[in-house]
Amino acid sequence: MSKRAMIHRLRPSVLRTRGAVVAAGMGAVMVVGAGAGVAAADAGKAVKPAAVDAASAVAAQADAQAAAAKKSVAAKASAKKKAAKKNPSWVKPVSKYTLTASFAQGGAMWSAKHSGQDFAVPVGTPVKAVHGGTVVKAGPNGGGDGPAYGNAIVIKHANGKYSQYAHLSKINVSIGSKVKTGQLIAKSGNTGNSSGPHLHFEIRTSPNYGSALNPANYLRAVGVSI
Numbered sequence: 347m348s349k350r351a352m353i354h355r356l357r358p359s360v361l362r363t364r365g366a367v368v369a370a371g372m373g374a375v376m377v378v379g380a381g382a383g384v385a386a387a388d389a390g391k392a393v394k395p396a397a398v399d400a401a402s403a404v405a406a407q408a409d410a411q412a413a414a415a416k417k418s419v420a421a422k423a424s425a426k427k428k429a430a431k432k433n434p435s436w437v438k439p440v441s442k443y444t445l446t447a448s449f450a451q452g453g454a455m456w457s458a459k460h461s462g463q464d465f466a467v468p469v470g471t472p473v474k475a476v477h478g479g480t481v482v483k484a485g486p487n488g489g490g491d492g493p494a495y496g497n498a499i500v501i502k503h504a505n506g507k508y509s510q511y512a513h514l515s516k517i518n519v520s521i522g523s524k525v526k527t528g529q530l531i532a533k534s535g536n537t538g539n540s541s542g543p544h545l546h547f548e549i550r551t552s553p554n555y556g557s558a559l560n561p562a563n564y565l566r567a568v569g570v571s572i
Contacts, residue, residue: 436477436568437528439511439547443467445572446544449560461558462510462548463572469515469543471534476565479503481523481531482553488512488538491555495546496538499531500553507564508553512546513537 443465451460479501488495495512499519502508515535525531536543549561565572 434569435527436565436570437474438565438570438572439473439476439509440465440467440471440534440545441474442471443545449558449562461555462512462546463561465534465545465547465572467534467543467545469533469535471545472530473511473514473532473534473545475501475525475527475529475531476509476547476570477501477503477568478527478529479509479525481519481521481525482508483510484517484519484521484523486537488555494539496540497532497535498538500550501525501531502553506551507559508550508557510546510548510550510558512548513540513544 483489
């Protein structure tokens with residue numbers, strides 16, 4: 347075979363090979379391009395879920411913080427309530443009693459209407475300061491208010507009100523004494539103008555007779571029920 351004939355025969359084979367290579371290359375490009383397109387599409391789709399997830403995370407964090415703040419407020423309120431119960435600001439003057447004569451009640455026992463609230467209790471019952479303060483009257487003759495009160499005590503409180511305890515059998519404090527809420531200040535009795543053992547209790551706007559308020563109403567106003 348001549349050299350020219352051989353070259354002529356090889357050309358179709360070379361062309362087919364080049365075509366195959368080109369086709370393969372184009373296929374690779376198409377595959378790569380398709381893959382890139384799919385990846386780009388997927389990336390585009392993934393943007394939205396990521397944004398949604400971030401927003402959800404922020405919302406969840408905000409909810410968690412709000413719940414924690416609410417729980418903290420509730421815990422503080424509960425602690426404050428327990429503390430107030432353990433260390434009350436005001437208390438009853440006696441623990442066990444029977445209520446008898448009430449404020450403004452009329453009767454032959456008093457020259458005017460009754461100026462306080464009576465708690466019927468046995469002689470010797472512990473009498474407590476209803477609130478912290480300073481003793482301004484203490485002694486016989488009603489501490490200076492008159493013999494009808496017998497042995498009596500008057501305490502001045504920081505809010506400008508005064509509490510009075512009368513008909514006592516024993517006084518445990520003296521003028522000038524600083525007392526705390528619930529502190530034992532005396533023992534109940536039957537001294538002065540009294541028809542039987544009891545504690546006469548008043549709330550006043552001054553240390554002296556004639557300035558009394560309704561003690562039952564006042565105690566209720568400061569959280570004490572009798």
